[in-house]
Amino acid sequence: MPMPQVPFDDRGLAYGDGLFETVLLRDGQPVLWEYHHARLSKGCQRLNIPLPSARQLSQAWQAPPRAALEVLKLILTRGSGGRGYAIPNQVAPRLMTRRTPFTTNETHWREGVCVRMCQLRLGHQPLLAGIKHLNRLENVLARQEWQEPDIAEGLLTDQASNVVEATSMNLFWSSEGRLYTPYIDRCGVEGTLRAALLSEGLIHESRLSAAALSSVERLWVGNSVQGVWPVRELRDAHGSRLAAWPRFKADPLQVAAHRLLGYPGTFLS
The missing domain is CATH 3.30.470.10 (Aminotransferase class 4, branched-chain amino acid transferase, N-terminal domain)
Known part of the structure; x- marks a missing residue:
């Protein structure tokens, strides 16, 4: 129609x-x-x-x-x-x-993705934080920063250099065996998959500086349409590698998230 x-x-x-x-x-x-x-x-x-x-x-x-x-x-x-x-x-x-x-991208589920940092920084506006309003110019500008086909997403920081989200997905990481996602109280979008995972107590909110991003145990991006993509490589805004993560036999976040979406649980081996 x-x-x-x-x-x-x-x-x-x-x-x-x-x-x-x-x-x-x-x-x-x-x-x-x-x-x-x-x-x-x-x-x-x-x-x-x-x-x-x-x-x-x-x-x-x-x-x-x-x-x-x-x-x-x-x-x-x-x-x-x-x-x-x-x-x-x-x-x-x-x-x-x-x-x-819609067709899912099972290659990204199975093999993981490469992401990069964006130069654009999200402005703080608590009144708009969390909601999915129609003015997405920050995301549009950030997405223009790369054209390489092997880069699946760009990560966005705020004015305080904390990582907030990807251009069209939420961000997740693990540290000391616990699963986390950034606070969305100053800027960014509260994704519905993120909300469901928080509601079930499967992830926790925390702040993560851009400088500490490369030292997390594991990293993911995800949303309620695409599911969860494990991040295998992180690059800076100029294309240089900042960190890489190996594939794992078990992926607790992907299993939990895909159960909520009705997708297969894990593809990593």
């Missing part, structure tokens, strides 16, 4: 005044929907946009599936109107959705 044309005065188009969710559909049913809905609700509260009803949202996946795995993208804007940055007196949110077939 084609996306509807967005009016010229839509505030999401003009100002990034809105939110989005990217949801894995398995056999037509949303995976981790509880966490997606919670993040969307938090974003609506932060931006003061009315939350669509459960019926409105569920209509996005009522059509028969076209593939066993699909990705559903929900875009919610404040709608049209208002004078400049001032919001209209009567807000009429605009909800748009699109479903596309």
